[in-house]
Amino acid sequence: xxxxxxxxxxxxxxxxxxxxxxxxxxxxxxxxxxxxxxxxxxxxxxxxxxxxxxxxxxxxxxxxxxxxxxxxxxxxxxxxxxxxx
Numbered sequence: 001x002x003x004x005x006x007x008x009x010x011x012x013x014x015x016x017x018x019x020x021x022x023x024x025x026x027x028x029x030x031x032x033x034x035x036x037x038x039x040x041x042x043x044x045x046x047x048x049x050x051x052x053x054x055x056x057x058x059x060x061x062x063x064x065x066x067x068x069x070x071x072x073x074x075x076x077x078x079x080x081x082x083x084x085x
Contacts, residue, residue: 007043020075025061026068038076038083042068 009015011027020040021028031039044061048054054062066085073079 005047005049007041008047011043011045021068021072023068026065028068028072038078040072040076042072 006015010017010019010029017029017032019027019029021042025045026042027045028040028042031041042065044058044065046058046061048058069083069085070079073083
């Protein structure tokens, strides 16, 4: 974990967030400054500073994050009209 990473702090419950989904490898929570009526951030529990820091072993986790996005979209009833990732 990076000491100053806001996402790590949310995952570790050091900062408050409205968590809407979590499992062993991902956490989804409402954005505190939403840019859309439904604005959910989905982050891996593993700290990855940038996309350039991804490793081959992270491929399954990336696919899982997209599966979580689908599940969250269904839960918030935005799956039919579409959503951005």
